Amino acid sequence: MKLPRRSLLAFGVALPALGLLPQAVPAAAALPTVDMEMVLKAAQWDPAKADSAVTPGAGPSVKLVETALRERGLLDPSYEDGHFGTRTVTAYAQWQRDLGYSGIDATGLPGRTSLTKLGAGQFTLTRVVTAGARTTHQGFPINERTLAMLRAAQGRSGRTYVVEQGSYSPGTDPTSAGTHDGGGALDIDAEALTAAQRTAAVTALRQVGFAAWLRTPAQGDWPLHIHAVAISDPDLSAPAQKQTGAYYEGRNGLAGNGADDGPHVPKVTYEEYLRSLQHRSPS
Structure with missing residues (x-):
């Protein structure tokens, strides 16, 4: 005998468990974003600084990049600080070489393709900068x-x-x-x-x-x-x-x-x- 909906609820039966109602699919958590404009600014400015000051507005994005580099074994955790200094430049240049780049494509200055590949599953890019053809x-x-x-x-x-x-x-x-x-x-x-x-x-x-x-x-x-x-x-x-x-x-x-x-x-x-x-x- 098939019980009516009200009877099932009265018995405390969960309707989704019986396949009577569609179950909600949990939404995938949105990935954090990396502001490419700010990362580029920091990658040029930070190595010229006499200290490890963070470029205003760039810290969170740079740290996400550094975390991704650290997880690939390219950067020591002590440099995961939001300052795109010479150690981060060196690590990023190695990442570019790992991707098969050389010359001006492997100087440690992030480009759209290398950043996108570095951030796969970890972050997405905003305010992308390209040199054009x-x-x-x-x-x-x-x-x-x-x-x-x-x-x-x-x-x-x-x-x-x-x-x-x-x-x-x-x-x-x-x-x-x-x-x-x-x-x-x-x-x-x-x-x-x-x-x-x-x-x-x-x-x-x-x-x-x-x-x-x-x-x-x-x-x-x-x-x-x-x-x-x-x-x-x-x-x-x-x-x-x-x-x-x-x-x-x-x-x-x-x-x-x-x-x-x-x-x-x-x-x-x-x-x-x-x-x-x-x-x-x-x-």
Whole structure:
């Protein structure tokens, strides 16, 4: 005899146990998120610091990355602290090599693919940064993100810049010390510019997310030019990464680690610059 629903409840029989009602499937716990923008900033800035200070806003994301590296036996637990210092850079570079990468793809600066693979089952990515495809500009190699930044700076200054050296150019100029081996690096002719125009150009480049300085013959064996490195370009060479870290620390990016001699401009990435434009746009 089949008892009615009310009778079963009266006997304390659980309906789902009898297959009479669908059982709820427990929802899978959402994975924590890693902010790639902040991880990239920390990976450039933290190694240049004199201490183990955590880059503001980057600590939780960096620690998730460090935990994943530690669980793969690549990082000692004592460095699982949210500071993306030289030990974490070294560990991340080993992770990239474990994935089969080499050269500028294995410098310890996280890229989207390596971060995604590192976080499998542990975290997901937000605010992903990519260099974009490689292209050319004025005959020099460059990637899409750097070209967009250059055009944004030209728009701010109202002047078209003449490029003297592009990106992805290993061995082209020994005086560059490897900064142009990867993406994000540009040299711009400054000899035809007035002093005011040079300052305006460096200012505009910094405003859109470049670490940029005016280089003079007195500083090295080179003509007067503007050296610019796109902050947080995932393709930066190791020397270019060090220059962006020096920029964050208020230095000039040269071997002598002198004080920054450029215009005082808030330090931003290209993504932060774009968001500032959106905030200023009328609704």
